[in-house]
Amino acid sequence: MAKPPTVYDVATRAEVSIATVSRVFSSPDTVREATKARVLAAVHELGYVASGNARGLATRRTGVLGLFFPGLDAMDELRGRTDFLMHDVAAATDRDDGGRDTDAPSEPDSVSTPLPRATVIRDIPARTDTRALNLYLDEVLRGSELEAWLSGRVLLVGVGRGVTSGQTVLEMAGRVDGLIVLAGSATEEDLAQLARRIPIVVMAGPPRGDDFDHVSVSNEEGMGALTGHLLDDLGVTDIVYLAGSVESPDDHERWTGFRRALRERGITPPDEPWRRSDFTREGGRAAGRVLLAADRLPRAIVCANDQMALGVIDAARIAGVDVPGELIVTGFDGIDAGGLSTPRLTTVSQPMEALGRAAVQVLVRRLEDPERASMSVRLPVEVLLRESSEPA
């Protein structure tokens, strides 16, 4: 990588001043055609690409929006630095229908044991679980990216993992015009610090004071509506509630919605969830086993998210308990797997992509008008009635 060409190089080559080069990009019509052409030619020949840093420094804006998530990967395996078969291209030239299986490149610059190129495996049905939250974030991310693009910006995504989390978010803050932060992924202290430099939008979790702009979904209303359906339409009152981890900002709201639904119908809700698990399918399975081992089954189990609900269904299947005949199971989130399971899972579907889009919209508005009062968006949810609750 030779030193990248700068405005100066272009200016010299085009025999103009750097100011003119700059103008060609920022206000093309203030430059004479002939001059512009010369500059553009130079740009082309030199392969000039403007430095975002320099531009950002001068402009005080970057055109970048940040999205910061908590890292919920399996931190254990994380460091498993899979090292890949890597070789110099120069050494391996055979291409197209030519000699295949010339496996090892002549000059293995850094080769671990040569990996097989393709393995045949008889795949037994298995469950993919791990990616629970990721799937949620994927959609949010997709929505954010789209909306960012619509506003002519790009997204800087960062995930906070462990102790470096605070550092990451601060670093991001230094390079973006505004930042979207998933509730709980950064400390209040860090947030406060960031907020002095750039606009922050908090996503999910309970509404904030008027510190930050806020975007979330109607967790409480959704769970309330679902519970109401069980109560009113199915006439079920014998319900237990499986909660997720306490740290989750959403968990509390769902639980609240559940209780409210009961209370509004004159039923005294329990003070505590029947049980608390960890939002994973495995956790749901475990909870399911406990439930099924008891003397008496409740008529329904309402779970704080889909993964756990699917786990409960797994457990029921294994125990030979019919869902929804003997036990009604419901989830929350609306992940794809819930629509593909047998029986399909009744759930509350969150508009995750919309959430991502809304967050960016709010952020962009804030950028455009720093003075306006802090905003809050609460997106509606849909209760999806499917076979895990609806006796055929």
Added chain:
Amino acid sequence: MAKPPTVYDVATRAEVSIATVSRVFSSPDTVREATKARVLAAVHELGYVASGNARGLATRRTGVLGLFFPGLDAMDELRGRTDFLMHDVAAATDRDDGGRDTDAPSEPDSVSTPLPRATVIRDIPARTDTRALNLYLDEVLRGSELEAWLSGRVLLVGVGRGVTSGQTVLEMAGRVDGLIVLAGSATEEDLAQLARRIPIVVMAGPPRGDDFDHVSVSNEEGMGALTGHLLDDLGVTDIVYLAGSVESPDDHERWTGFRRALRERGITPPDEPWRRSDFTREGGRAAGRVLLAADRLPRAIVCANDQMALGVIDAARIAGVDVPGELIVTGFDGIDAGGLSTPRLTTVSQPMEALGRAAVQVLVRRLEDPERASMSVRLPVEVLLRESSEPA
């Protein structure tokens, strides 16, 4: 947003020079404890966050890696700028178990028709199709982000859509230390220009000359192995091939692998795929209908990706044709839906997350040693034999 504090502000407040402030962050142990403490205090009080731009300008490195994808969203709906219910937080203060359904906030700063907070819907089984490629990219993205984090960097993601695509990628290039580009998402011309400024890693597609570093999966070998299985183990020779869109760099390799497998067994492969579709499930369904309407069924149909294969299975189900009894169907990619379908889909599973990780690893290596010969990584794939090809 008051003007963000700078090193100068911090320096003044801590009664030191800006160099010292800088040192506190870059080489903390060269600063006396007492001084450091003063600086840190000032940082805290002021809410100082270093400007990434300024730092990047001075350092000539940003700690940001770019990931550039082609945008394959349904461009039609794209502009559907869903505007969300948005109101000033100041106006809506009720919280917690208090009065719910106070629906409209008192001062609706910008309210479209108030949206319902939760709707109950009887959900009929339907197919989600659209997100085919996205799911692929999600995993790649996840892998990249993880690996970026492991290397202490953060990811800038950009999607090229339509005509602004070239602009986007150039803008990104100006703000990152290196860029990963999905094959086909940028023009060769743009790539060449970028390459003069920063290292580029091309992902997927055929190996490149020694221009750029390259990362991909063994498309050809995978399809070859799968076809070989049909040929050798199942004794099936009456096979048609459903290809995807020609623009896809991977499509060609898979087709090549298919042909090679035939040829290696003394069978003359067809010159052209039986048919070409668009990688979507709907496209697969259409192709399936054509196939099933013919006088005679082949014993097997090999599809260039999972989505189309699932579409073919859909068509077969509708036509009452048994898979795999009457027709064997295979896919490629290993998307989740293929493992959840009935019958489950035999496919070639790509290590998508690993692909993302590998790309970042390669990029980081390149950053560390700009001089080394260009690298190429080819990741192995797995053929997953499932019920769509294996008669019970």
Added chain:
DNA sequence: CTGAAAGCGCTAACAC
């Protein structure tokens, strides 16, 4: 329409 020059906020020698 174009050029000169002053920053933007930070790092990195180089002095002290």
Added chain:
DNA sequence: GTGTTAGCGCTTTCAG
């Protein structure tokens, strides 16, 4: 240890 002082590459008045 800490301060001084050049830049880093670009935008943006302000003249001309």
